[in-house]
Each structure stands twice: as structure tokens, then as C-alpha cells.
Amino acid sequence: MDEWGVAMTLLLQEILNGIVVGSIYSLVALGLTLVYGVMEIPNFAHGHLYMLGAYIAFFLLTSAHFSYWPALLGAVVVLVVVGLLVERLVFNPLRKAPQVNAMIASVGVMLFLEALAQAIWGPNYLQMPTPYGNVLHIGALSVTQQQLLVVVAAIVMMVLLNLFLKRTMIGAAIEAVAQHREGALLVGIPSGRIAMLTFAIASGLAALAAVLVTPINLLFPAMGTMVIMKAFVIIVLGGMGSIPGAILGGYILALAESIGGAYISTNYQDLIAFAVLVLILSIRPAGLFARRA
């Protein structure tokens, strides 16, 4: 292969990696943006729900000897329940309190979940088993089955979510509230139920993303911290409450990171997201796609 070919292959490989990571970012950011749109809470614990999902699946796989798909389903179900509990016990009582209070409460939930994971599973890095570890070769590119699975499953989920939001009554209500808060009054579905359902969906998506990606990465109690902070960058990028914005933003950020990391410095790869955020908010204090006042 000539020099140009090598460079091309490297670039394509980075783009592929970016798409894999972007699928995960998008799923996490989708949940975060839905919760923000419907309840106006920036849920700092969202990344830790993601982390908990991964640990639940790990437990089901290793201790309960589930196979991969039942474990994934089990983790999603458990996290839906956890999400509902968090909404009812923590955020619902704070609906009328100042904004700052709900943010602080979500920090409390986050600290608790991290300590919980550490108490049960220890502080060390763990490897999640997967039946899809084989490497496939497409030309000069290499990709694991798990990576492909991440991309395909993420896209399927996004399509399903979209159908749910567009085709069902309650889905339409959620989207209406998320994107234009006042519109919700017209639909006539109790806002309490919308909040619960939104939280359930968001937590389920987070668990799904985590179980998909963790076999590629590693499992540790603080794994949610960086993910949540990047998800915030994404939804600011894509407009808080915007569903297409979260999907697009997820892929854009991941591509920027993998390409930037390859060509600039892997050491500062994580910095890219936050530098982008600071830059965007410096120029447009209300975000890229500010809703009209």
C-alpha cells in the first residue's frame, strides 16, 4: 500500500471508531435531552445510571450466568425501575423548588450510585464478557462484531424511539413537552405520568448504551462521570431538549474526538469536547440552537 493509502486507511479507521463511540454518545445524550426537555433538570446522575446498567448486566452475565441478550434486557428493565424510583423519590418532590436544588439533588444521586457500585463491585477495572469478540476485516479496516453491534443496535433504537415519539399519543406528548413546553397543556396527558415515562425511557436508553459499549471499554465505578459531562456538551451543541440535535451532536463530537485525537494528541483527546463547549457558549451564550424567548 502506498503512503496515501495508509493515510486514507487510518482516517477511515478513525471515522469508524468515531461512529461507534458516537452511537453511544447519542443514546446517552438522547435520554439526557429528553429529561431536560420535559422536566428542565440537567440530570447529573444520568451518566451514573448508565454505569449502573453496565454493572447490572455484568452481574447477570457473570454471577447469574445469563447469556448476552437476556442480560442486556435485564439491565434495561432494572434501570427503567431505578429511573422511575429516582424520578418519584428525588425529582418529583423538587418540582416547585428553585432550579439549583434539583441540580444539587442529582449530584447527590450521582455520588450515591458511584459509592454503591464501588461497595458492591469494588474500585477495580472489570472486563465484561461478550460472545461477539471476533474481529472482522473490511478491506484494510478492522472492526469487531461488538462494534458493529453497537452501531446497528443504536440506530435501531433511534428508529424505534422516533416511531414511538411520532406514532403514539403519549410519545407525541413527550416530544411536544420536550420541544415546546407550553404545547403540553393542549394534549391533556397528566404531566406526572409524562415525567415518569420520560425518566424510564432515558434510564433504559442509558443502560442499553452501557451494555453495548462496555465489552469494548472497561467497567469501573466512575465510568459515568466523563460520559455525562460529554453528554452535556452534546445537548448544548444540539440544543437542549432537541432529539435530532442529540443524535447529530453525539456523532459530531465523537468524530471530532477520534480524528482530533489521532492527528493532534491522544493525551488531550478528552479536552476537545470541553474546549468546544466553552467556545460555543462564549460566542452564543444560549447555545447553538437557542429556543426563542
Place this chain on the structure above:
Amino acid sequence: MLNVEGLTKQFGGLKAVDDVSFHVEPNTITAIIGPNGAGKSTLFNLIAGALPPTAGRIEFEGRDVTHAPAHEMARLGIARTFQTTHLFEEDTVLDNVIIGHRLRTRSGLWDAVVRSRRHRAEERECRERAYEALRFVGIESLADMPVRLISQEAKKRAAIALGLATQPKLLLLDEIAGGLNPEETQRVMGLIRKLVEHGYTVCFVEHKMHMVMSLADRIIVLHHGRKIAEGTPDEVRRNPDVIEAYLGGAAHAAGE
């Protein structure tokens, strides 16, 4: 005293205030009325500097203040109250009102930390102004009560006292009688008359027609952001456009 010319505020495609002109004479009471969504509150926000106008000009005492921010307008002598009083419920009435006179002081952080003579003098000054204002609105005896314990009427009076503590010339009162019963409304009307007797100028937005008709020297009627009438209560009462706006608006709302 206040001169408004061709004032316009556009939100997206909607003109909330559309080419409104009027002026306010010193020591008078001007009422701004109109059906819901006529742009009354937006007009107040423009005059008070809380919103920048899209077009037009505002003059206060001969000075162009079109682009002055709200805190500058307060310094120039315009005080306002809000529909909901915005007072800090947990603090006492006095603590809420003391801050009103801060804009006439000069102490900074350093004065506070070293407890400078200036700072102590100015704190005393603020306290005295606050008591004076509370006395004027008739709730001096409530000074040490937490705001959350006092009645709606007393809160409205405290809000006016806070405005008075800034030493204004013009007061903008946004639905000051909102949420008050007829008896309380009567008493607040008395307070507004007292303000004018003591040399203040008052401009207010109100829905209660009997209050508007018996208090105002001049009335400005807004509809869909435009000024459709202006004059004395008698003139406005007989104006066919005004009758049409109120009745038409009601008919329109019923039709929806």
C-alpha cells in the same frame, strides 16, 4: 417628564408594541389599559429599560434614555413594581426595603470589609430611607415582620416602599391592585393619590376599570400593541374604538 416616540418592540415576527407615542406630565397619574396581550407589560419593560426597543425613542426629563439599561433608569429616577412583588419572603420587610437606597451610595466591598466610616454612614442612611418609605406607605410597624407573614396588600405596599427608597420621580406600577379585594383596592388607590400629592408622578397598568377611571388624569389604550386611544377618562369612555377593542376582543376570545 416622560416622552415616548414611535416605540416598537418586535419578538420574532410579532410586534408586541407597535409605534406607540405618548407623554407623561409631571405630577399626574397616567393609566395604561388594554385587553390581555395588548402589550402593556412589554411597554413597561421598555420604559424601565428591562427590554431594549426595536425602534423608537424614550426621553426622560429631556434626556435620551432609549438604550439605558434598567439599573441606569432606576438611578435616573424611575422606580417600578412587578405584578408579583418579587420580594424575598424569608427576610423581614425592612431588610427587603433597605437595599432600595443602595443605588445612591458609593461603598464597595472594601468599605464593607474594613467597616469604613463611609460604609457605616451609608448603611444608616439606607436604614433611615427605608423607615421613611415604610412610614409613607403606612406599614412602619411591620418593619420587623418576615414578608411571608404579611398580607397581600401589605406586600404591595412594601413593594412601593422599596421603589420609594430609590428616590424616584416617576413610579411605574404594574397591576398594583391585582389580587386585592375591593376594600384593599380602595386603600391602595388612596396611597396612589398620596404619592401624587407628595410630588411623585405615577404611571400604572391596571385591569380594574373603576380604579383606572377614578384615579387617572390621562388614559392610554393599547390594542394588539398599537395605541388606539388617549385622553381623559371621559374621552376614553366614549371612544368607539375602545369599546370595539374590548367587546371585539371578548367576542373573539369566546369564538375560540
Place this chain on the structure above:
Amino acid sequence: MKPQVWRRAGVSLLLVLGLALPLVVSNGYYQQVIVLAYIWAIATYGMNIILGYTGLLSLGQAGFFGVGAYTAALLMLKLNWNFWPALLAALVVSLVLGYLVAIVSLRTRGHYFAIFTMAVGVILNLVIDRWNGLTNGEVGLVGVPGPGSIGPVSLDSDLGKYYVVYVFLVVAVWIAWSLRHSLPGRALLAIRNSEDLAEAIGTPVMRFKRLAFVLSTAFAGVAGALFAGYMGYLGPDVTSINMTFNMLLYLLIGGIGSIAGPLLGALIVSFLTQFLQIFQDYQMLIFGPVLVLLIIFFPGGLASVPRLIRRRRARDHAAAVAMAEAAAIEGSGSAKEGA
């Protein structure tokens, strides 16, 4: 007159207690727990100014703590500066950086402000963690000098360091107290209560928010420099967002917006963590839910307990208030009727 005398006596007693504490608690380990609690309390006083007084959740505090700590440590280690000029430089750097961040971040509102400052904190943490050439990365800096000596009195002993930090704590509390009871401080509280009303009564909101933000970063920076000088070593972990969350915990437990809150919270949390040794790794299993319960049921924290008691009594007086009110307004009303 009487309550003032009592308050003065109380404050004097506390000051003397603080002076005598290291003589009573001779155990070096507990002394260290106390001094570290003081240092984090100083940073938390900064957070109280921006969050408690002004109502803005700034999540970059640990980053500024790190800026102060690394500025001081690097000046001492690389340029052989003395502790005191290095501390001053840490103050100046965190002030200037704080001002620059304030200009940009305060243009954002509400949640965006929290997210923006979080990003600033993460950036500061990542730079300190990754810039091996300057900060020695994850390994950190060792051999950071202490405050040295003033004349014949050495401040590098445990006792000397305790008093140095103690003096800074007292100054921090003094600034927090005078600000809280001053006109500029009242302006901050007015902003927390309602920005619209604050503007309308002539408060240049942006200028005061900047003042609060810069003060909070300066407190954090000085606390960081004290930390570097006290511990003698320094790693990037003190700049992580978890440290910001710790400060939040101190503030919420002690009492947000109160004068005693930051110190009370830092001491209580530090000692609980020490005494419940088993919980050390899992302390957040308890403090996480505590944070949630406090914010839901008890947002004023411990410092609000006396007020809550007073409040219960006040409720009994509500009827009396109503009567006083009726008389007052009625009286002024009749005066006006005549006019």
C-alpha cells in the same frame, strides 16, 4: 444592646477556642484533619458567596483550587519563591483567571452557567492532570515548602502551620460576614431573590455577579495555595469535580448562605468520615442520600435550625401580625381619605 453583647462574647469565645484547639488536641493526626477541614472550609466560603449569596451554581471551584495550589507550588519549586509571595501570586492568578471566566460564563444563564463552569473545571483538571512537563501529571509535585519562619518563630511546625491556616480562616469568615451584612452583599442577595427586581432598583446585576464570582475563585485559589504549603505534596486529584461536589456537601450540611455553614459542614463531614473509618471508601453511600434529603426537606442545613425554631414561634404570632397590620394600614388609610 444585650443580644449584641452576647454575640460579641460568643464570637470571642469561639476565637479563643480556635487558638487553644491545637494545644488541647495534641494528636497530630486529628490536628491534620482539623487543618484540612479549615482549608476546604475557606474554599467553601468562596462557593457560598457565588451559590449561597448570589444563587449561581458554579461547578468549577475545584479547578480554581487547583490553579491556586499549582501556581504556589510551582513558583516555590521551579523558581524558588518563598511561600508568602507564592501565595500572593496564587491569589492574583486565581483572581485574574476568575475574572476572565466570569466575563464569559456569566453571559450564560441558569443551567447553562452550571454546565459552562463544570466544563471550565474539567478543563483545568485535565490540563493539570495531563501537562506532564509542567505539573508532573498524575504523579504530582513533592517537596513543596511550607510558610517558613517569621523572625525567630518557625511556622513550618505543625503548630505554626495550624495558626497560619487558622488566621486565613478567620479572615475568610470575616470577609464572608461583612459581605453578608453590607450593602454590596445585600445586592447579591437581591440578585439571588429576583434579578428583575434587583435591576429595577438600580443594581448593575452583571457587575455584582462578577464580583461574587471573582471572590469565589480567589477564596478557592488561596485555599489551594494553603493546601500546597500545608501538605508539602500535591496531585491532580484535588482539582477533580468530586472536590467541587464535596464543597457542595459541606455547604448543604452546614447551611447554604449562612456564615457558620461552610466551617460547620467541613468539620462535621471530615470528622464523621474519620470516625466512621469503615465508611471511608463508601462515605457517599450515606452522604449522597443525605444531600438529597437535605435539599428536599431541609434546604437551609444545620445553620437554619435556630431560625426554624424561631419561625415556629413566629407562626404563633401570625395573628398578632395581622392585627398590627390592620391597625397600621387602616390608620394610614384614614389619613389619606382626609386628604
